[in-house]
Amino acid sequence: MNTNEFARTLLLGIKNLLSWIGIPRHLLDKLDEILFLVCIVTIAFVVAAVVHLLLVRAARKILKRKHLDFFDSLFRYSVFRKSTALIPPLIVSALLPFAFATDSAWFTVSERVTWIYFFIVLMISVNAILNTVGDTLKNDGQLKNRPIKGFIQIFQVIFSCVVVIVVVSILIDKSPVNLITGLGAFTAVLMLVFKDPILGLVAGVMISENDMLRIGDWIEMPQNGINGTVTDISLTVIKVQNFDNTIVTVPPYSLVSGSFVNWRGMSDSGGRRIMREYTLKLDCIKPCTPEFLERMKAFDEELAQFIAEKQRQAAEGKVANTENPDGLVNGTIETNLGLLRAYMALYLRRHPFVSRDLLLMVRTLPATENGLPVQIYCFSSDKNWPSYESIQAEIMEHFVAVLPAFELYAFQRTGARDVLLNGIAASGKADLATMETAPLHTDPSEKQGT
Incomplete structure (x- = not known):
């Protein structure tokens, strides 16, 4: 009763004000309900403006005392204004x-418009809050590399769909449950219209559940x-910055339906x-003579110890070093190639940037028409790309540089200049020692022969 009296008093005051301005009294008497509606709408927005002002001032005072990323995100997404x-x-x-009788048409229309406005604003404010939460979680150390943005967008899509259903049910004055059951007939249309978001939703869940991809991978x-490198993961697109600084976008479901290489395992x-x-020439591989072994002992101290240990094992009748099962893989003293493998394995083990905790070996691969490939297999402890390339280049350059000491030579296709020099050498009309280059290894004994 007191509230009704207040409403009538307020309405009378508005009428008097408008009458004083010059609006006829008989016209104002016909607009009682409209005037009261305008009055309560004005009061409602004034109250909202005051609350918004108080919240903003309180948040700014907190930020002056202590900087918080969460409050920065609140201002960035205008959460206070939208809420x-x-x-x-x-x-x-x-x-x-x-303002209106509950059975009047004005009341029905006004109530529907009010609630539609409420749910639309609720959707906007919830989306802003979710964006704020997403930014805060991305700054968290444990969740920094997780596809948080994709999860946030999933919640936003689900909540937006619920709001749309509720708004439509208000417009047609039907229960949302009845509306949902009636959507079965439009499933095919919805699947076609929202194909990318639906596929992105499923792919995002699979990527997150199986930890297939993170930002920074x-x-x-x-x-x-x-x-x-992956720079952004969302519901409908994944952004990757290539090493040439170009940006490539790809839908999430293409990663799930296809295949891709993730180098995170290497990074971790x-x-x-x-x-x-390198492929070595087959005709240069030969057994090690005692003289050759003695000469190679002076080449490297660790290699000398290896040769001595293998000679001792051979004298004792041991075929392989049972205490070192990979001994045969990483070298023998039977051939000059086996001795090279032993030396390279020793070189890699003492290299300061080769990991000693991961697999290391020097092995031969199946022979080809070009010769016998000898492979270096190890891991660089420095994973930085330029540093890794420098370490790899240093190892392979050293590999090539020591080949002649073991009387081994890499296969190289001959060019026009090589053919010319070989022809001159074969003719015997030039001294090999005075030639600028002899691309193919020539045994000194061949000088007098051919």
Whole structure:
């Protein structure tokens, strides 16, 4: 009763004010309900503005005392303004019975518009809050590399769909449950219209559940021209910055339906793999003579110890070193190639940037028409790309440089100049020692022969 008296007093004051301005009294008497509706709407928005002002001032005072990323995100997404926009429809809905009779058409229309406005503003404010939460979680140390943005967008899509259903049910004055059951006939249309978001939703869940991809991962997907670092993961697109600084976008479901290489395992491990080989000429591989072994003992101190240990094992009748099962893989003293493998294994083990905790070996691969490939397999402890390339180049350059000491030579296709020099050497009309280069190894005994 007191509330009704207040409403009538307020309405009378508005009429007197408008009458004083010059609006006829008989016209004002016909607009009682409209005037009261305008009054309560105005009051509702004024209250919302005051609450917004108080919240902003309080938040700024907190930020002056202590910087918080969460409050920065609140201002970035205008959460205070969007959230306080929920106050007007709530006030208007509570005061509508004082403006109109509950059975009047004006009351029905006003109430529907008020609640539609409320749910639309609620969707906008919830999306802003979710964006704020997403930014805060991305700065968290444990969740920094997780596809948080994709999860946030999933919640936003689900909540937006619920709001749309509720708004439509208000417009047609039907229960949301009845509306949902009636959507079965439009499933095919919805699948067609929202194909990308639905596929992105499923792919995002699979990627997150199986931890297939994180922001900052280096991935390689040749079929889509991708070879770079993941910079963003959302519901409908994944952004990758290639090493040439180009940006490639790809839908999440293409990663799930296809295949891609994720180098995170290498980054998280203790080293980055080096796997390179040179093909050696077969006619240079020969058994080691005692004289050759003695000469090679002076080449490297550790190699001398290896040769001595193998000679001792041979004298004792041991075929292999049972205490070192990879001994035969990483070298023998039976051939000059076996001795080279032993030396390179020793070289890699004492290299300061080769991991000693991961697999290391020097092995031969199946022979080809060009010769016998010898492969270096180890891991660089420095995973930085330029450093890794420098370490790999240093190892392979050293490999080539020591080949002549073991009387081994890499296969190299001959060019026009090589053919010319070989022809001159074969003719016997030039001294090999005075020639600028002799591309193919020539045994000194061949000088007098051919």
